[in-house]
Amino acid sequence: MLSRVAERVYWMARYLERAEKTARLINVHTALLMDLPGRMEINWFTLIRLFNAEKVFSEHYERGNEANIMQFLIADTNNPSSLATSLANVRENVRTSLDVLPEEIWEQANQIHLLMTNSLPRISDRYSRQIFLREVMKHCQCIRGALDSNMSRDHSFDFMQIGKHLERTDMTSRILEMTSLLLSDDRSDTLRKYDGILWTNLLQALSARQMYLQHIHSRVEGQRVMRFLMNDNVFPGSVGYSLAAMGRRMRYLPDPEMPTAMAQRVLEHSQAQDVGAIPAEQVHTLMDYLQSELGMLHTEIAKTWFYPDRNGQQQSQGL
Template structure:
């Protein structure tokens, strides 16, 4: 298998996961804001923090209102992290690796791209935006199902899993980084009153609400949610589960050198995080460090298997 093909499959998976994550987070955030009364300190700029895109956003827009943030995150072709930009790069990666993937996978991504391109202007309207995001989410989930059910689970599929789970772990850590702000002792009494709603929406954003209720079996509390999303070994979007998946892929790929040890070190680091003992400030530092370590792992993967590092 050629190095450039492995790299394209890896980035195909990352960008498709990024497309799904963006659609899911925006959709859930819209529902959250509708659940909260006016005056509660939650605004659209929080979505920019999740994506680490505040500086880039304010280079183009003066205010972080709904219309501007939605345009930036969903349709802005000059922002590499927007939904449409992610989907466009995913389409290009699958176009150049079609011989390694089922025809249905290419057709699915191409149909999603054409749908998004033709309907970009509709996202300014809330009702149309809901339908747009629903269609994108269904397409991403169908794509994942096609690969899982149609592809042999050998090296090409392992690079897809590798990219998907690294991107997924990164997004979970970003959402938890923002969520940790909710533990701040300076939060308002009004925000404290609606804390359960906020944490439920965070679980929903990571497709984890039902599993939380089944396995944690307690009312939704901030510390429990953070611990569950970081440490649970079975939840698909927990950081620990993503690292287990990454480790499994690396161990089955050739020439993995010291990468297995690096992932084990990262797993130990995550398992050592105590969300109940750490202060809110300490937790934010820990989560920032985790994101840097995930970025470092990507760098080692790229150096080990890819001929060059494609821009994120």
């Protein structure tokens, strides 16, 4: 398999996962803020912090209000993690990889591109925006379903699975960073009052509420939620599951030793942490460490399979 094709399908899967999770996070966060009182530690700008995008946002916007934050996260092509950027990159990587992808994927990529273009003028309206975000999630799931149903389990599929699970782990870690606020000893009484709603919201942002209730057999409680999202080995949205899945897929590829060993090291480190018991301030540190390790894992993947003759010096599409 050509390394440039491998890179394209890897990034197509990453951007697809990023788009769906971004749409879901904005959708759930909007619904949450409608249920909470106006003055709390959690607000619209919390979304900017979750994406570690404070610097980029401040370069282009003076006020952190709802309108500017929605424009930045959904439509702003200056933001490398915006919905518009992710969906444009999905379409471009599909377009340049048509020889290895099912035909209907190009049709789906064009439909979601048109949906994005036609919906941009209405994202300031909260009701229209929520409908649009749900449509984005549905289209992303349709693309993933077509890929899972119609693709041969060859190296193209392996690279897509690796990209999907790496991006999923990264997005999960960013959402889990918010738990340092939810677990803080000095959080406000108002925040404590809405504790159950906030943890339920976090599960919903990762499509995990139903599976949590089904497997944990407990009310939604912070420590159990943290352990479920970090270490559960059967829920595909957990950090542990995704890291293990990446390692399994890497073993099907040529010369997998270095990336596989790195993925295993990150998995073992994350599984060794009892995230339900560590102090709140250490949750943020742990998630920062995990994101740093994922960045190094991506670099190793690129060096091993995308640019094997360039010693990793060539940069791939971007994080």
